[in-house]
Amino acid sequence: MADLRYIEGYPEYMYELIKVIEKTRSKRKDYVPKQMTMEEREEVLKVHPDFASGGKRKIKIGVNKGDTAPFEVADLLEAYPLIDEGDVDIKKPDYDVDIMIIGGGLAGTTAGIWANIKGIPRERILLVNKLRHGDCNSIMAEGGTQAADRENDSPVIHFIDAIGGGHFTNKPDVLKSLVTDGPLVMEWLEELGALFDRNKDGTFVERWGGGTCRKRMHACKDYTGLEEFRVIKDEFQSRKIPTIEHKPVIELLTEDGRVTGAILANIETSEYQIVKAKTTIIATGGFGRLHIRGFPTTNHYGATFDGAVIAYRAGAKLRDTDTVQYHPTGAVFPPQIVGHLLTEKLRSMGAQPVNIKGEAFVFPLEPRDVEASAIIRECYVKNNGISTPAGLKGVWLDIPLIDVKNGKGTIDNAFPGMKRMFGRFDIDIAKNPVLIFPTLHYQNGGIETDPWGKTTLEGLWVAGEASGGVHGKNRLMGNSTLDCIVFGRKAGISTAEYIKSSKGGGKLTLKHLERYIKSLKEAEIPPERKTPILLPDYRGKKALARSIKIF
Amino acid sequence: MGEKKSIMDKIAESSRFFTTGIDDKDIEHWVTIHIMGRAYKVPAGLTLMQAMEYAGYRFITSCGCRGGFCGACATIYRNVGDYKLYAALACQTRVEDGMYLVQIPFVPAEKANYDIGEEDYDYTTIVKYYPEIARCVACNTCTKACPQDLEVMDYIQAILRGDFEKAAEGSFECIHCGMCAMRCPAGIVQYHIGQLVRRLYGRNAFKSPESLKKRVEEIKNEIYEKDFEKLLCASTEELKKLYTERKRESD
Numbered sequence: 151m152a153d154l155r156y157i158e159g160y161p162e163y164m165y166e167l168i169k170v171i172e173k174t175r176s177k178r179k180d181y182v183p184k185q186m187t188m189e190e191r192e193e194v195l196k197v198h199p200d201f202a203s204g205g206k207r208k209i210k211i212g213v214n215k216g217d218t219a220p221f222e223v224a225d226l227l228e229a230y231p232l233i234d235e236g237d238v239d240i241k242k243p244d245y246d247v248d249i250m251i252i253g254g255g256l257a258g259t260t261a262g263i264w265a266n267i268k269g270i271p272r273e274r275i276l277l278v279n280k281l282r283h284g285d286c287n288s289i290m291a292e293g294g295t296q297a298a299d300r301e302n303d304s305p306v307i308h309f310i311d312a313i314g315g316g317h318f319t320n321k322p323d324v325l326k327s328l329v330t331d332g333p334l335v336m337e338w339l340e341e342l343g344a345l346f347d348r349n350k351d352g353t354f355v356e357r358w359g360g361g362t363c364r365k366r367m368h369a370c371k372d373y374t375g376l377e378e379f380r381v382i383k384d385e386f387q388s389r390k391i392p393t394i395e396h397k398p399v400i401e402l403l404t405e406d407g408r409v410t411g412a413i414l415a416n417i418e419t420s421e422y423q424i425v426k427a428k429t430t431i432i433a434t435g436g437f438g439r440l441h442i443r444g445f446p447t448t449n450h451y452g453a454t455f456d457g458a459v460i461a462y463r464a465g466a467k468l469r470d471t472d473t474v475q476y477h478p479t480g481a482v483f484p485p486q487i488v489g490h491l492l493t494e495k496l497r498s499m500g501a502q503p504v505n506i507k508g509e510a511f512v513f514p515l516e517p518r519d520v521e522a523s524a525i526i527r528e529c530y531v532k533n534n535g536i537s538t539p540a541g542l543k544g545v546w547l548d549i550p551l552i553d554v555k556n557g558k559g560t561i562d563n564a565f566p567g568m569k570r571m572f573g574r575f576d577i578d579i580a581k582n583p584v585l586i587f588p589t590l591h592y593q594n595g596g597i598e599t600d601p602w603g604k605t606t607l608e609g610l611w612v613a614g615e616a617s618g619g620v621h622g623k624n625r626l627m628g629n630s631t632l633d634c635i636v637f638g639r640k641a642g643i644s645t646a647e648y649i650k651s652s653k654g655g656g657k658l659t660l661k662h663l664e665r666y667i668k669s670l671k672e673a674e675i676p677p678e679r680k681t682p683i684l685l686p687d688y689r690g691k692k693a694l695a696r697s698i699k700i701f
Numbered sequence: 702m703g704e705k706k707s708i709m710d711k712i713a714e715s716s717r718f719f720t721t722g723i724d725d726k727d728i729e730h731w732v733t734i735h736i737m738g739r740a741y742k743v744p745a746g747l748t749l750m751q752a753m754e755y756a757g758y759r760f761i762t763s764c765g766c767r768g769g770f771c772g773a774c775a776t777i778y779r780n781v782g783d784y785k786l787y788a789a790l791a792c793q794t795r796v797e798d799g800m801y802l803v804q805i806p807f808v809p810a811e812k813a814n815y816d817i818g819e820e821d822y823d824y825t826t827i828v829k830y831y832p833e834i835a836r837c838v839a840c841n842t843c844t845k846a847c848p849q850d851l852e853v854m855d856y857i858q859a860i861l862r863g864d865f866e867k868a869a870e871g872s873f874e875c876i877h878c879g880m881c882a883m884r885c886p887a888g889i890v891q892y893h894i895g896q897l898v899r900r901l902y903g904r905n906a907f908k909s910p911e912s913l914k915k916r917v918e919e920i921k922n923e924i925y926e927k928d929f930e931k932l933l934c935a936s937t938e939e940l941k942k943l944y945t946e947r948k949r950e951s952d
């Protein structure tokens with residue numbers, strides 16, 4: 151990048167372009183582009199990464215053989231385990247528990263609490279984490295949680311919003327669980343002491359989300375996921391439920407199609423350990439760090455699809471593997487935060503996507519795939535985008551418009567997190583717009599479950615982003631934190647009941663791997679490819695090329 | 702179709718810098734930083750985290766959300782010619798020439814265990830669980846150590862005065878990185894105390910919305926079951942009709 155003169159955090163040429171949109175701001179204050187018809191949506195979706203040609207192939211082996219998935223996903227499924235059977239002694243478990251939860255984000259942590267509430271003693275529960283307890287996507291959720299608790303709303307209306315947003319591909323009975331339990335978990339969060347945005351009379355401040363016909367977004371400023379998570383984690387820890395950090399699960403253990411435990415590996419020392427568990431809950435989140443189709447991501451460092459990979463080998467069924475959610479508004483400038491999330495709540499409160507000419511070109515609250523496609527089209531088909539010094543393209547998100555519409559100070563008060571993030575790079579979001587482009591955000595599909603989070607495999611439950619079905623092929627804003635808490639709770643209750651009816655448990659074997667390896671060989675998959683990958687690798691090319699193994 | 706494929710290629714190509722390891726040929730400006738005392742020449746403009754990765758580190762700890770929300774990448778550093786010790790989040794801070802740094806992957810600190818529904822909504826609860834809060838000498842070191850620029854001492858002092866509203870507001874953007882507790886000469890674990898206060902405040906300071914109680918009752922009485930029975934059997938065409946006929950409530 152050549153030397154550029156910066157004004158208010160922007161290179162001079164970009165700063166000049168901001169003047170164009172300032173000129174049209176007063177006109178746009180009362181102008182909102184029309185919502186798209188179903189036909190218009192279909193048309194614009196042609197440029198969506200899910201529908202644009204290339205990037206995908208059919209899965210060659212396993213339960214979902216023949217289904218379509220992005221190359222990055224198919225590669226991880228069609229791969230060999232990290233261990234050979236002879237490497238590990240699985241006979242003597244280091245832990246013997248009723249419930250093993252894999253992944254301490256919002257879903258997994260909630261599951262532990264509810265299993266304990268439902269009578270499973272704390273020492274019979276074990277939460278294992280690849281990173282720290284809480285290094286997850288949930289804490290980065292900014293905008294809100296949907297729950298149909300206002301009088302003019304209902305779980306039924308919420309259901310219709312979500313199934314339409316998901317292109318009518320959501321699994322209806324699972325979606326029913328999500329929307330019906332929404333108000334129940336809001337009540338629970340309130341009891342735990344979560345600090346939601348409130349009106350003076352105690353009612354929740356509820357706002358729009360993309361694709362909803364009611365205002366039902368409950369937010370904690372723009373730290374919704376962080377606030378929900380830290381309150382839930384505090385409750386979890388107060389119950390003294392055992393937790394292990396920095397020990398990822400690298401493989402499940404099974405007996406005759408039943409999940410009976412797992413192998414952990416200490417990420418610092420590489421020592422393995424064996425867990426025997428009557429039930430297992432996978433709450434490992436999604437796959438943003440696979441950078442599908444080369445997109446930057448909003449996701450945390452550990453979002454590498456591990457849970458799905460190990461469950462798939464054990465025989466669990468996946469669904470909607472062909473779809474990926476790109477959040478419409480990821481940062482493209484400054485370069486230090488490319489891909490970071492700019493919450494949809496900004497648009498809920500009046501921010502507009504605006505092109506280089508200063509035109510508002512899309513209804514700001516279309517469902518996410520439609521909104522993202524419109525921005526891609528604006529940049530790469532209509533060529534109305536703005537280029538950054540690093541060579542990325544984006545359109546403006548006119549954030550200052552929020553204060554024009556709602557009064558000065560609204561942005562400072564409602565978006566302290568966004569303000570801080572950009573402020574660190576000298577950009578004041580209350581004064582200037584920011585550049586945005588779609589960013590890889592969410593794994594729409596995942597491991598298939600029933601309405602209680604139970605999978606097709608005996609002994610295995612899934613909660614949160616790792617699951618598939620509830621959102622169909624496109625999730626709406628505010629339904630993921632809800633998904634985590636609703637299905638974390640359901641999985642906790644359901645596993646507790648399962649155990650109380652004396653079910654679960656079995657021998658620890660790796661028989662499922664033998665079968666899987668056989669089909670890998672039959673499909674002539676190269677043996678070098680090993681998964682789960684656990685972490686991405688961003689080492690500089692030069693350092694990597696000179697790296698030698700000395701231990 | 703070729704046209705559309707090329708859009709995806711263009712996007713992937715433009716994002717390469719941010720999705721794979723950095724290649725030297727993309728870089729024009731360089732700075733030197735010291736990681737645990739060793740000097741590394743790294744591209745200017747990177748975050749501390751990106752710079753460490755460029756230098757060859759593949760994080761197995763000290764890296765979490767990469768978005769400034771989790772506190773895993775807390776880092777302390779000094780700049781050349783400056784006596785001050787700074788704390789920062791590696792994922793949110795730009796490298797500067799000459800800085801020397803180390804990460805703090807773990808903070809030893811005990812959290813109290815309580816049942817929030819059983820606790821008194823006043824200062825006595827805080828003193829019961831965290832008596833060391835009374836040892837605060839208002840030195841403000843915690844505030845200076847906060848990578849979120851929170852007024853940590855102010856919220857601790859607000860708690861000492863029993864002003865939970867101010868303390869909840871003042872600690873709201875805390876990401877529990879623990880830098881305050883690592884620097885506190887009195888051994889106070891500010892972020893755990895802040896958490897307890899926010900929960901007490903959140904639970905007790907607000908009137909629960911009537912509409913939420915009513916809706917929860919309705920759900921428990923299964924009044925939506927009939928509607929759902931129909932919805933679960935509905936054809937896609939019927940669902941589409943319901944969807945397109947929705948009436949959006951007014952702004």
